[in-house]
Amino acid sequence: xxxxxxxxxxxxxxxxxxxxxxxxxxxxxxxxxxxxxxxxxxxxxxxxxxxxxxxxxxxxxxxxxxxxxxxxxxxxxxxxxxxxxxxxxxxxxxxxxxxx
Amino acid sequence: xxxxxxxxxxxxxxxxxxxxxxxxxxxxxxxxxxxxxxxxxxxxxxxxxxxxxxxxxxxxxxxxxxxxxxxxxxxxxxxxxxxxxxxxxxxxxxxxxxxxxxxxxxxxxxxxxxxxxxxxxxxxxxxxxxxxxxxxxxxxxxxxxxxxxxxxxxxxxxxxxxxxxxxxxxxxxxxxxxxxxxxxxxxxxxxxxxxxxxxxxxxxxxxxxxxxxxxxxxxxxxxxxxxxxxxxxxxxxxxxxxxxxxxxxxxxxxxxxxxxxxxxxxxxxxxxxxxxxxxxxxxxxxxxxxxxxxxxxxxxxxxxxxxxxxxxxxxxxxxxxxxxxxxxxxxxxxxxxxxxxxxxxxxxxxxxxxxxxxxxxxxxxxxxxxxxxxxxxxxxxxxxxxxxxxxxxxxxxxxxxxxxxxxxxxxxxxxxxxxxxxxxxxxxxxxxxxxxxxxxxxxxxxxxxxxxxxxxxxxxxxxxxxxxxxxxxxxxxxxxxxxxxxxxxxxxxxxxxxxxxxxxxxxxxxxxxxxxxxxxxxxxxxxxxxxxxxxxxxxxxxxxxxxxxxxxxxxxxxxxxxxxxxxxxxxxxxxxxxxxxxxxxxxxxxxxxxxxxxxxxxxxxxxxxxxxxxxxxxxxxxxxxxxxxxxxxxxxxxxxxxxxxxxxxxxxxxx
Numbered sequence: 164x165x166x167x168x169x170x171x172x173x174x175x176x177x178x179x180x181x182x183x184x185x186x187x188x189x190x191x192x193x194x195x196x197x198x199x200x201x202x203x204x205x206x207x208x209x210x211x212x213x214x215x216x217x218x219x220x221x222x223x224x225x226x227x228x229x230x231x232x233x234x235x236x237x238x239x240x241x242x243x244x245x246x247x248x249x250x251x252x253x254x255x256x257x258x259x260x261x262x263x
Numbered sequence: 264x265x266x267x268x269x270x271x272x273x274x275x276x277x278x279x280x281x282x283x284x285x286x287x288x289x290x291x292x293x294x295x296x297x298x299x300x301x302x303x304x305x306x307x308x309x310x311x312x313x314x315x316x317x318x319x320x321x322x323x324x325x326x327x328x329x330x331x332x333x334x335x336x337x338x339x340x341x342x343x344x345x346x347x348x349x350x351x352x353x354x355x356x357x358x359x360x361x362x363x364x365x366x367x368x369x370x371x372x373x374x375x376x377x378x379x380x381x382x383x384x385x386x387x388x389x390x391x392x393x394x395x396x397x398x399x400x401x402x403x404x405x406x407x408x409x410x411x412x413x414x415x416x417x418x419x420x421x422x423x424x425x426x427x428x429x430x431x432x433x434x435x436x437x438x439x440x441x442x443x444x445x446x447x448x449x450x451x452x453x454x455x456x457x458x459x460x461x462x463x464x465x466x467x468x469x470x471x472x473x474x475x476x477x478x479x480x481x482x483x484x485x486x487x488x489x490x491x492x493x494x495x496x497x498x499x500x501x502x503x504x505x506x507x508x509x510x511x512x513x514x515x516x517x518x519x520x521x522x523x524x525x526x527x528x529x530x531x532x533x534x535x536x537x538x539x540x541x542x543x544x545x546x547x548x549x550x551x552x553x554x555x556x557x558x559x560x561x562x563x564x565x566x567x568x569x570x571x572x573x574x575x576x577x578x579x580x581x582x583x584x585x586x587x588x589x590x591x592x593x594x595x596x597x598x599x600x601x602x603x604x605x606x607x608x609x610x611x612x613x614x615x616x617x618x619x620x621x622x623x624x625x626x627x628x629x630x631x632x633x634x635x636x637x638x639x640x641x642x643x644x645x646x647x648x649x650x651x652x653x654x655x656x657x658x659x660x661x662x663x664x665x666x667x668x669x670x671x672x673x674x675x676x677x678x679x680x681x682x683x684x685x686x687x688x689x690x691x692x693x694x695x696x697x698x699x700x701x702x703x704x705x706x707x708x709x710x711x712x713x714x715x716x717x718x719x720x721x722x723x724x725x726x727x728x729x730x731x732x733x734x735x736x737x738x739x740x741x742x743x744x745x746x747x748x749x750x751x752x753x754x755x756x757x758x759x760x761x762x763x764x765x766x767x768x769x770x771x772x773x774x775x776x777x778x779x780x781x782x783x784x785x786x787x788x789x790x791x792x793x794x795x796x797x798x799x800x801x802x803x804x805x806x807x808x809x810x811x812x813x814x815x816x817x818x819x820x821x822x823x824x825x826x827x828x829x830x831x832x833x834x835x836x837x838x839x840x841x842x843x844x845x846x847x848x849x850x851x852x853x854x855x856x857x858x859x860x861x862x863x864x865x866x867x868x869x870x871x872x873x874x875x876x877x878x879x880x881x882x883x884x885x886x887x888x889x890x891x892x893x894x895x896x897x898x899x900x901x902x903x904x905x906x907x908x909x910x911x912x913x914x915x916x917x918x
Contacts, residue, residue: 182902185895185898185902186895186898186899186902187895189895255894255895256893256894256895258894259893259894
C-alpha cells in the first residue's frame, strides 16, 4: 500500500502549483484553472486521510467540494464571458476598476 | 420638640413664585408678574406672622417638620426637615418681612426694566433659599440655602449683565464666597466624621457634654474657625469682604435685600446657631471677636472717603456686620442677633432710600453730583434721616439699643473691643451724616441735566428726568414702614426683653463659665456711663460732619490735601483689591495661563489627541499602498498570510 505521506506530498505539490499559478498567471482562465488545481490538491488529501482512517466523512467532503467547484465553474465562466464582452481582455491586471 | 406642618410652606411659596415667574414671566404682563411675586412672597410673610403670633410659644418650641427623607447611609442620615426655635423665628420674620417690603419697593424701582420678570423671579428664588437657610434643621439643609443665596446673589449682582463691571462683580462675589464655603464644607466633614450627624438637636446634644477646649487648639476649635471662614465669605468679613462693595453693581433693591438686610447676615446667624460649638472653643470665639472688631473699624474708615452713595452704605454694612461678629465673639449671641434685626431695618431702609434718590435723579450715584435734594424729595429725606439717626446710635432709635448693648457686652470682655467699637461708632456717625449732607444738604442740586442720557442707558430707567423728583408711593410705602421699624424696632430690647426671648436657644446649651455675669447695682452706673459715651461719640460724629460738609464745605478738600497719601490710600480702599490682585489673582491667572492652559491643556491633552491622530494617519498612509487594486497582489497577501499561519503551526506545533 502506498504510504499516506506520498499522497500528502502530492497533494501539497498540487496545491502549491495552484497557488503559484494563481499568483503568476495573468489570464483569468488560467487563474481559474489554478483554483481548480488547489481544490483538487485538497480533495486528494481528503480522500487519502479517509482511506487511511477508514472514515467516510472525508470522501463525502470530496463530493461536496466537487459540487461546489462545479457550481463555481458555471458562475465563474459566466462572469469571465461577461468580462470579456465588456472589456475585450482577459488580463487581470487590466481589470482594475475598483483600484483607488 | 413639637411638629408644625406649616413650616415647609414658608420656603416653598417663594419657590413656587420664582418658578411661575421664571417660566411664564416672559409672556406675562408686568401686572401679572408683580401679582405673582408679591402674592407668594407676601403669603410666606403672612404664614410666618401667623405662626409667630398664634402658634409659637416658648413652652413648646422648638418646632420641626420633616418634609422628606434625603440621604440614608448606614447610621448617617440627612432629611429635608425644618426647624423653628426662637432664633430662626426672629430670622424668619426679618427675612420675610423686610423681604416682602423690598418686593413691593422693587415693583416701583424695576418697573421700567426690560428684565422685570427675571428680576422678580430671582428675588423670589432668593427668598426661598434664604428661608431654607434659616429654617434648616441640619447643617446640610443650611448649606443648600447658603449656596442658593450665593447663587441668587450672583444672578442679581450681574442682573445688568451687559455691563462689564456688573458681570465681573457677580463673578467676584461668587468666587470669593467659594473660598469661604470651602471652610464651611470642611467643618461639615469634620462634624460628620466625629459626631456622625448634622442634625442640629442631635449634634448639639452630642457636643454639649464636652468641656471647653482651652488655649490649645482642638477639634471644636478647628471646626469653629472653619465655620468662621465660611461666615467671613458670606458675611463679608476680613479678609473676604472685598466682594460686597463691588456687589453694589446690582440693582438697589438687591443691595438692600441681599447685601444689607438678609443674606450677608447669614454668617452671623450661622455662628449664633453653632454657639454650642463656639462656646466650647474659646480660641475660635476670640478669632470671631477679633475679625469682627477689625472689620468694623477697617471698613468704617474706608467708608469716610467714598463718593458713591451705595459704596458708603456697602462699607457701612461690612462694618456693622463686624459689630455683630464682635458681639458673637464676646459670647453675646443674642445681642448680635438683636443688632442683626435692627440693622436689617435701618440698613435696608438706607439702601432703599438711596435707591429712591438714585431713581429720582436718573441713575446718578456720585454724591458729589447730588446735594440740595431735600426740597425735591422730602419723604425720602425724612426716612433716610431717621435711618441715619438709627445707625449712628442716637437714642431712642433702633440702632442705639442694639449697638449700645454690643458695646456694653464688649466692655465686659475687654476694653479693647469696646474702644474699637466706640471709634467705629464715631466714624459711622461721621460718614453717615456726611452722606446726608452731601446728598440732601447744601443749597443747590449739583447734578447737571446733561448726564441724564447716559445714566438712563446704564440703569435702564426709561422715563425722563428733567429735574429730581420724589419716588412713587409704591416705593415710599415700604420706606415709611421700615422707618417706623427703625424708630421703634429697638424697644423690643428694653429690659433685655429680646435677650430673654432668645434665652432658651442660647442659655440651655451654654456653658456655665461663659454665662453673663449677673449685673449688680454698681454696674448700672457703668452701663449708663458707657451709654453716655456712645451717644456722645455719635453726636460728635454728627457735629464733625456738620462742620465739614455743611457750615464749612471747603474744608474737606483742604484736609484731604494735607493728609495726602493717607487720604489717597483710604479713598482707594487701602489698595486691598490691588494687593489681592498681586498676591492671589495674578499668580493664579498667570499660573493657569502658562502651566494649566499652555502647559497641561495644550502641551499634554491636546498634544496627545493630535499626536495619536497624526500617527494613525501616517500608518494608514503607508498601509494604503497595500490596496493596489492588483488582484494578484491580494492573492499574494492571502498566500503569504496562509504560509505564515502554516509556518507557525509547523514550528510551534498544533494543539
